[in-house]
Amino acid sequence: MxxxxxxxxxxxxxxxxxxxxxxxxxxxxxxxxxxxxxxxxxxxxxxxxxxxxxxxxxxxxxxxxxxxxxxxxxxxxxxxxxxxxxxxxxxxxxxxxxxxxxxxxxxxxxxxxxxxxxxxxxxxxxxxxxxxxxxxxxxxxxxxxxxxxxxxxxxxxxxxxxxxxxxxxxxxxxxxxxxxxxxxxxxxxxxxxxxxxxxxxxxxxxxxxxxxxxxxxxxxxxxxxxxxxxxxxxxxxxxxxxxxxxxxxxxxxxxxxxxxxxxxxxxxxxxxxxxxxxxxxxxxxxxxxxxxxxxxRADIIIEGDEKAQVGARYNLYQLRINVSSHDSRYSVAAKGMTGFGYRGHVFHDTEIFMLPFYTFVMPEVARNLLIYRYRLLDAARQKATSNGFQGAQFPWESTLSGGETTPSSIIHPETGEVIPVLNGFIEIHITASIAYATWRYWHVTGDDTFMEKFGSEILLSSALFWVSRVEEDAEKGDYVITDVIGPDEWHEHVNNNVFTNFMARQNIKYGLAALEWLQQHHPEKAEQLAHQLELTEQDLAHWHEVSNKIRLPRDPQTSLFEQFDGFFNLEPLDQSKYHGRKDSYQGILGVHAIQKYRIIKQADVLMLLTILTEEFDEQTKRVNWDYYSPITDHDYGSSLTPALHAVLASELGETQVAYQLLMKGALVDIENLRGNTPEGIHAACAGAVWQAIVFGFAGLRIKDDQVRINPHLPERWTRLAFTIQFRGQTMPFDIHS
Amino acid sequence: MxxxxxxxxxxxxxxxxxxxxxxxxxxxxxxxxxxxxxxxxxxxxxxxxxxxxxxxxxxxxxxxxxxxxxxxxxxxxxxxxxxxxxxxxxxxxxxxxxxxxxxxxxxxxxxxxxxxxxxxxxxxxxxxxxxxxxxxxxxxxxxxxxxxxxxxxxxxxxxxxxxxxxxxxxxxxxxxxxxxxxxxxxxxxxxxxxxxxxxxxxxxxxxxxxxxxxxxxxxxxxxxxxxxxxxxxxxxxxxxxxxxxxxxxxxxxxxxxxxxxxxxxxxxxxxxxxxxxxxxxxxxxxxxxxxxxxxxRADIIIEGDEKAQVGARYNLYQLRINVSSHDSRYSVAAKGMTGFGYRGHVFHDTEIFMLPFYTFVMPEVARNLLIYRYRLLDAARQKATSNGFQGAQFPWESTLSGGETTPSSIIHPETGEVIPVLNGFIEIHITASIAYATWRYWHVTGDDTFMEKFGSEILLSSALFWVSRVEEDAEKGDYVITDVIGPDEWHEHVNNNVFTNFMARQNIKYGLAALEWLQQHHPEKAEQLAHQLELTEQDLAHWHEVSNKIRLPRDPQTSLFEQFDGFFNLEPLDQSKYHGRKDSYQGILGVHAIQKYRIIKQADVLMLLTILTEEFDEQTKRVNWDYYSPITDHDYGSSLTPALHAVLASELGETQVAYQLLMKGALVDIENLRGNTPEGIHAACAGAVWQAIVFGFAGLRIKDDQVRINPHLPERWTRLAFTIQFRGQTMPFDIHS
The missing domain is CATH 2.70.98.40 (Glycoside hydrolase, family 65, N-terminal domain)
Structure with a gap:
């Protein structure tokens, strides 16, 4: 038949x-x-x-x-x-x-x-x-x-x-x-x-x-x-x-x-x-x-590699069909509108994975996606207050009103086991992700009106949250953040997750910089926000202190970050024993047992080194790449990881590895690589594919207010062409090998 | 409009x-x-x-x-x-x-x-x-x-x-x-x-x-x-x-x-x-x-009280429309087929509350409902085995296969709170309820073929469960049953619930009596069952011992039963503080807090005194009635209680109280007294209404293999007429005041 x-x-x-x-x-x-x-x-x-x-x-x-x-x-x-x-x-x-x-x-x-x-x-x-x-x-x-x-x-x-x-x-x-x-x-x-x-x-x-x-x-x-x-x-x-x-x-x-x-x-x-x-x-x-x-505006042309070409375009197609061209009341869901998975909830996937595409290619959409977050500020302030903190704490999952929509637990449909879902309570780094994306949008577009009207309030309110969230370690003279879940969600209730701490530090710095900019260019807005947030000079001095003294556990010799306190002491996992598996390590070992192993769901330290690339030297990137990449579940951990890892791999000259990672991302849905495409496409991965190509293989960076590229094309690619918007200018790039 | x-x-x-x-x-x-x-x-x-x-x-x-x-x-x-x-x-x-x-x-x-x-x-x-x-x-x-x-x-x-x-x-x-x-x-x-x-x-x-x-x-x-x-x-x-x-x-x-x-x-x-x-x-x-x-066959005629008349008939109507006339693969659900509440699951409601009606009025249906339990025996044996016991342990909730269908927990739809549901694990008295109904059916109908083919295996398998479930208290020289939920479900993890222990005792006695009867009349079946259950003479002696020495905490002076160990020491609840409430005490106080109070959801000791009426003298009934009736949540506890309480109230000569209790049951759905009629009618209550009228106001009992009545009609009733089947005979009763 x-x-x-x-x-x-x-x-x-x-x-x-x-x-x-x-x-x-x-x-x-x-x-x-x-x-x-x-x-x-x-x-x-x-x-x-x-x-x-x-x-x-x-x-x-x-x-x-x-x-x-x-x-x-x-x-x-x-x-x-x-x-x-x-x-x-x-x-x-x-x-x-x-x-x-x-x-x-x-x-x-x-x-x-x-x-x-x-x-x-x-x-x-x-x-x-x-x-x-x-x-x-x-x-x-x-x-x-x-x-x-x-x-x-x-x-x-x-x-x-x-x-x-x-x-x-x-x-x-x-x-x-x-x-x-x-x-x-x-x-x-x-x-x-x-x-x-x-x-x-x-x-x-x-x-x-x-x-x-x-x-x-x-x-x-x-x-x-x-x-x-x-x-x-x-x-x-x-x-x-x-x-x-x-x-x-x-x-x-x-x-x-x-x-x-x-x-x-x-x-x-x-x-x-x-x-x-x-x-x-x-x-x-x-x-x-x-x-x-x-x-x-958005096409990426890849010559010499038909599969990568169509894979790239398919992901661009998804980035277009799943976002409104004009509506700022909602954002892009984890599965867009292509399936029932994650129920249309919005995660930090938008800010970390997709916003770079929108910022560089469809800045009017990026603006709306950030205004969506601005609209959630009241709810985010309530969340902070109800948790005993100041400022604005964004929900881990959200829909329209900004209330926390992460379920607090789920019941396994077959075993009846109750599985507490802690992310809505302690996966707090999303607040910094939103600040990061806000700052980047401004940096890339130069949209001062946005920064004055919307961005500055996001940056200052989120910075205030972090300043109230850190705890001082009087003995060591620094600031710590305890009891969180980092991007690697297989380890819960951890202290000093490097990603969270570093992003919090950045968030506070963005807040201070935004205030300074406002004071210069829009002093009445600066005053209004300072009044609204009840900020004194003394407070701001404290912000400086916190941002400079937040704990970032790192080996001074090797520059290796420890993902969180005690990570290095976890039990190593012999991955060779799981050859041919069809499930994640968490699925195989269980939610509880996985916590004790030194195996991670997705990019965590490496995501930090990727998205804040200018903050780290090559040696740091190399050392951490060599350590964390092999202990990441690339196949069944998170679909967010592979294409994003490709950016770093590419920068480190590992072009062949980067290419394999790109293709794991680009084909994740077309070939249903993770078995869960029936529930919808992987929207964050689509954004990561764009980053892998543009930030990875083309090596696009902004340095000293200039756009630069540093291409490392995969062997078969004879041409890579794409267009970005930078501060009102349309910039086509056409790279031939 | x-x-x-x-x-x-x-x-x-x-x-x-x-x-x-x-x-x-x-x-x-x-x-x-x-x-x-x-x-x-x-x-x-x-x-x-x-x-x-x-x-x-x-x-x-x-x-x-x-x-x-x-x-x-x-x-x-x-x-x-x-x-x-x-x-x-x-x-x-x-x-x-x-x-x-x-x-x-x-x-x-x-x-x-x-x-x-x-x-x-x-x-x-x-x-x-x-x-x-x-x-x-x-x-x-x-x-x-x-x-x-x-x-x-x-x-x-x-x-x-x-x-x-x-x-x-x-x-x-x-x-x-x-x-x-x-x-x-x-x-x-x-x-x-x-x-x-x-x-x-x-x-x-x-x-x-x-x-x-x-x-x-x-x-x-x-x-x-x-x-x-x-x-x-x-x-x-x-x-x-x-x-x-x-x-x-x-x-x-x-x-x-x-x-x-x-x-x-x-x-x-x-x-x-x-x-x-x-x-x-x-x-x-x-x-x-x-x-x-x-x-x-089934009508109850009440003259002088139109409301009671139609109330009685409405409940008889429900007892008819919710049960098949010929299918023994399923039973009557808690809400019958009238709504989505309890999802069509079958509880001991059928055996304790409804079976008396079917046994006395539609014995061919009663037979099928018990054959339904017979069909679940394999699954009940598995449940016993997997819990480390012998014999057959029936599921607290069941559908067709006999697997336990009580959810193991539920999540509060609004608060997200996880509420463990323990009934499927430790509300174990249902096994004795099924044995009780089996025995009664045989006693009333004289259906020896049923007893030989189906009933005896139910009685012996369930008796074996109880003998394996009790624990010997060597010090006191008796047997206890710990960590259960009794019919009063507001108190969990209790020891020596009188209802459970007494019913377990009866179950073992029924098993022994059934075996004795088989040995006399169907020795090959007796042998087959003894072989199947691996019963030795020694085992049977142990059964006798257990049934005679199971702990039944009771004040020797007053005959007051203690619902479970420590019940008398619970904190009294000042019900006068909750006047005008629209929710159960559990709903108001919470699942955890309610446990410490001496307030009960539904008939527990009093249910025992009602269904095993011949085992207790009037003094015992009176003392326990006076103690337990006032601490029962008649209005919002369980719909199972009021009409069943009416039997005992009637027997104790409290005809006016009995009448009020009857009407709380008879009108529970017609007037939506408990606010939950949208989810379906209260099938157990319908059965209890029949019991209240026939066992209560007509005072029907079987004594020395004879049917006797002892009417106490409510003041306004000028006539009460109904018909029962007893051992193949149709017996109309027509009582005039």
Whole structure:
């Protein structure tokens, strides 16, 4: 029934799939890979006709509903892609009949997902089904599908009764959890609309849809339903004849700037229908233009290495579809809007891993992502206060309001074991990550207005948090930070995590520098903030003292950092015993046992040396690289690590190693390397891939307010080209080996 | 818009509702109250047209799906009741427009739910909608609705375009959790069928439906859909004209005795359609006959007290609709099939509270409920073994396989606090409850075949468990049972809970007596069991010793039992401080704090004195009643308590108190006394109501193999009549005051 199993075949602009693998895990993983989106919404690459146990999802930027334990999650909107085909009453479905030809392809250049299948039904009817779909990057409220079915053969050449039903399906939840309830439903002529709301947060979601065919002699009918409103065509096809139709959907929510999302959706769709004779073609052309504009800014050209080329572009595609072009009320989730993993929560993944891309390529987006954090300041102040500290402590996970959305514990679904989740309580370095990204954004863009209005308050409020969070060690005359989780989350309740301490130090320095800048350029703002934060000269002197005396455990001879107090005394782990494993060391050894081993989940000290590259000399980087890289779980630890490690490896001249690390990141989802792509793509990793290429192989740095590059291209790369924005200037780079 | 809020008005056979209260809690509570059912399925009393945030549910006897943490739950089947009405495009919905007249009534005599509403639409159209529905007690696969809409008035007397859509809705979960996926869907002429399966357990569920109207000039059309297949009528009504139609549904699952539930459902419905000209009327007549046969056996007649009369009947109705007439693979859940509470899990509620009714009134059902436990013996042996004991230890909560389905912990949905649930580990008295019910069933029915084939193995295996579970106190020369939870679940990790110890003693005695009986009457079975359980003469002597020397802490002077070691030393709780509370003492004080107080959730010692009434003299009962009754949370502790306490109160001559306790039980759901009726009715309480009346007010006892009564009727009751079965004989009782 099926062609042989293949990996996705890739070329410069396409993710291709030339055979259908019905293994459920593969089906679900490919649904993620073939997600389309435009920053307002993403839609997973499920088949139009559905498939048993598939996970259709359309997630909308910032549309959340409440859930127990995990608190909030992006609420799956009605599935607008459903189109079912019946041939003499037989249903077109890939779990039955015979697939004679199969091709699916995501065209990254225009965000267009195409499919073509030749299928023989159990009764012997052969049909060629093709579809293409996109989420318009030009008109973010719009999704579109062009669908066709050609009757190729029937037994005895008889004509065939054909029915095609295009549906908006409300009966899809986040996995099994339903968030929507229909408020009302109806049609205006042959336009159908569906108005629902999220059950707890009461966000109004409206979809309007049309399904238009030019085919003569088919009857068309709207089927009103609260649950699955549909438009049905029915008629007769002879062998060789084709039915084709365009399904358009327009989506509005009560989070949009409209009092009446229902009218907005209906009128928007009516305008699309009446403004042009061929609305689908016009939408497609406009979408292509919008994608072209994106690629003109963001593309990375790699010559000599097709896999790396398409891998890079796929990750850039993800960085685009998962972020709004204009909305500063939400940020990029760990899985974007491509799956249900991490439930749409925002982590420091945005600031450390993705912000460099946005800062250098789409600074207007970077600005919004930082304004998102600015909007959370009130909640962050509350978190600091309720923990007995001053200033602003950002939540480890957040959604819209800035309340801490990290669950406080989870119950293992099979064993029933209660697993406390401490990250929301003691993984505190995110506050410094946000300050770091704020500072970098300013440094790269020179956006003084942002710094005055938003950035300075973030920097000072977060600095104040750290000054109140450190404890003085009177004996040693320095300051320590105890009881935290560092980026390496396998070790909990640790003291003086180097990453946390160093970043806290930087944060305080950024705060002081920002205040100084304000005092020079915007003295009234400086005064206002100093007043608001109740800062005295004495306080500021103390800030200086803390930032200079924070403990940074480091061997003075070798420059080797100790990841946290006592790390060097942990038991070594003999990794050779776990050859061929398919799980992380934590998964194998358990949450408790892993703590005693000198094995780490992800870059921690090495992340510090990467993101604060200018603070450390080459010797320090080399020594720490040699020590920490071999004890990091590159394969199953965190997807955040490999591509980020590539930056450092590249700087240290380990180009071959860096290349392997890059590819582990670039292909993490296309090849489902970690087995968890069904739950969504790895957004932080996508950002790290950009960093690996630009900061790693191109060696881009800013020094003395100048952009410099220091390329180390992998052997096969004959050319590497990309463009950045630096302080208002567009700077193309074109590196040939 | 609404009539004034009223309590349900009741008469001898009807639960009535004469005004619509749109408070969500009331809406949901009434959905539970107005549930119809037949033991194969129950369907909650949601409105045909739906209502915002309603909880439609059709739960099928023994159809479970897996869920995280709580392990398994009855999976909500597609909602077969949905019928939507549109008048000139306006939707009939009670959350808009004006309700001019409203009446709903559940006729207990024939299990028939009726509704009649006069409604004015926002556009001024007045329509009278009536419906009646039942789950056929005669043909358990069948549900039926007779629906009509009469156009009463329109603006200017214009005719009105009318559409009526009758749907099977798959988009309803258990609250928000969806368990079903459609396998296939289609129609055979104007019969529609829907084939779905539970996502994890893969139970196949098929519904076939028709929607038949005799009205001329309306067009009819099947609307195929995987999500919400429907049948639509559309046409025109003039003022004064009526549309009416019958919706029939036939339900089969792969748990039925058929290889092909789809064909079974379709053929069954076709037969109903073709066998008679008026299938709805015929089904209704047959249903009435079947209910009549039930009431002939089970009715309790109370004259002089209408409220008690209908309360009693309502609880008998629940005892009927929530249990299969023939299936021994499942039992009666804590909430039956009327709501999602306790997820369809089976507790000792069945054996202690409900079995007496079934044993005395429907002994063939009682037999099946005990065979259900027999079927769990393998799993119960595994539980004993894995805990280091012998014999069979029954799970505290169970579904089909007998594995322990009590969750091991829950996370508070709001606070995130992890609450360990210990009942599955240490609330062990259920094993003795099952033995007790087994013994009683045999005693009352004289069903020797049951005892030989099933009962004896239950009694001996459970006795063996207790003998291995007790610990010898060498110093005191007796046996103790430590670290348990008794029926009063507010006190955990207690030692020598009197209820547990006494019931364990009885269980061992039952085991010995059963073996002795087998040895006399079925020696080969006796030998086989002794072999299987590896019982020697020495073992049996030890059983005797244990049963005679198990510790039963009791004041030799006063006969007051101490609920468990140290109970008398607990801190007294000043209940007067909590006057007007709306929560249990545990809810107010917390799971931890409550443990130190001398306040109890539910009957514990007093339950023992009630169910083993012949073991205790009146003085013991009096002393313990006086002590324990005042420190029991009658209002918000457990719904199990009040009606059961009434038995003892009645026996002690406290007829007025007994009457109040009875009514707290009889009206618990009709009046939503505990606020949790939305999650389903209180099935154990229904059984306790029967006990309160028959064992309490009628004073029925078996003594020296004779049935005796000793009535103490409440003041207003002029007559109490009921019927029991005793050893094959039907015994009517008719008591006049």
């Amino acid at each position: 099926l062609g042989k199993r293949k990996r996705n075949f890739v070329n410069h602009w396409h993710i291709n799939e030339d055979a259908f693998d019905p293994t459920l895990k593969k089906v679900l993983s490919q649904e993620t890979v073939f997600t389309i989106g435009n920053g307002y919404f993403c839609t997973r690459g499920t088949f139009e006709e559905g498939y048993p146990r598939n996970n259709p999802a359309t997630l909308l930027y910032g549309v959340f509903d409440h859930i127990p334990v995990a608190k909030e999650e992006l609420a799956n909107a009605p599935d607008w892609t459903l189109i079912q085909l019946f041939l003499n009453g037989e249903r077109f479905r890939l779990d039955r009949g015979t697939i004679l030809d199969y091709h699916r392809s995501l065209d990254l250049r225009q965000g267009l997902l195409k499919r073509s299948i030749l299928w023989r039904s159990p009764a012997g009817i052969e049909v060629r089904v093709t579809s293409e779909r996109f989420a318009s990057l030009d008109d973010e409220h719009v999704g579109a599908i062009h669908y066709s079915a050609t009757l190729e053969q029937t037994p005895q050449g008889q004509p065939c009764e054909v029915a095609i039903i295009a549906t908006l399906n409300t009966a899809e939840g986040n996995y099994d959890v339903m968030h929507l309830e229909t408020v009302d439903q109806g049609n205006v002529d042959d336009l159908q609309w569906l108005h629902c709301e999220t059950k707890k947060t009461l966000v109004q979601i409206v979809m309007a849809t049309t399904f238009q065919s030019e085919i003569p002699n088919f009857s068309k009918e709207p089927l009103n339903s609260d649950i699955a409103p549909a438009i049905r065509y029915s008629g007769t096809l002879k062998p060789g004849q084709t039915f084709s139709a365009d399904k358009l959907v327009v989506i509005y929510t009560s989070r949009d700037a409209t009092d009446d999302p229902r009218t907005a959706a209906i009128q928007h769709l009516q305008k699309l229908q009446y403004d042009t004779e061929f609305p689908y073609d016009q939408l497609l052309a406009n979408n292509r233009e919008a994608w072209s504009a994106f690629w003109n | 609404l009539g004034k809020r009223k309590r349900n008005f009741v008469n001898h056979w009807h639960i009535n509702e004469d005004a619509f209260d749109p408070t969500l809690k009331k809406v949901l509570s009434q959905e539970t109250v107005f549930t119809i059912g037949n033991g194969y399925f129950c369907t909650r009393g949601t409105f045909e047209e739906g209502y915002p945030r309603n909880n439609p549910a059709t739960l099928l006897y023994g159809v479970f799906d897996h869920i995280p943490v709580a392990k398994e739950e009855l999976a909500n089947a597609p909602d077969w009741t949905l019928i939507q009405l549109f008048l000139n495009g306006e939707r009939f919905r009670l959350d808009r427009g004006t309700i001019l007249d409203y009446h709903r009534s559940l006729d207990l005599r024939q299990g028939l739910l009726k509704r009649s509403i006069l409604w004015r639409s926002p556009a001024g159209i007045e329509v009278r909608v009536t419906s009646e529905r039942f789950a056929s007690l005669d043909d358990e696969h069948v549900g039926a609705i007779h629906y009509s809409a009469t156009l009463e008035q329109t603006p200017q007397g214009q005719p009105c375009e009318v559409a009526i859509i009758a749907t099977l809705n798959t988009a309803e979960g258990n609250y928000d959790v969806m368990h079903l996926e459609t396998v296939d869907q289609g129609n055979v002429d104007d019969l529609q069928w829907l084939h779905c399966e539970t996502k994890k357990t893969l139970v196949q569920i098929v519904m076939a439906t028709t929607f038949q109207s005799e009205i001329p000039n309306f067009s009819k059309e099947p609307l195929n859909s995987d999500i919400a297949p429907a049948i639509r009528y559309s046409g025109t009504l003039k003022p004064g004209q009526t549309f009416s139609a019958d919706k029939l549904v036939v339900i089969y699952t792969s748990r039925d005795a058929t290889d092909d539930p789809r064909t079974a459902a379709i053929q069954h419905l076709q037969k109903l359609q073709y066998d008679t000209e008026f299938p709805y009327d015929q089904l209704l007549a047959n249903n009435r006959e079947a209910w009549s046969a039930f009431w002939n």
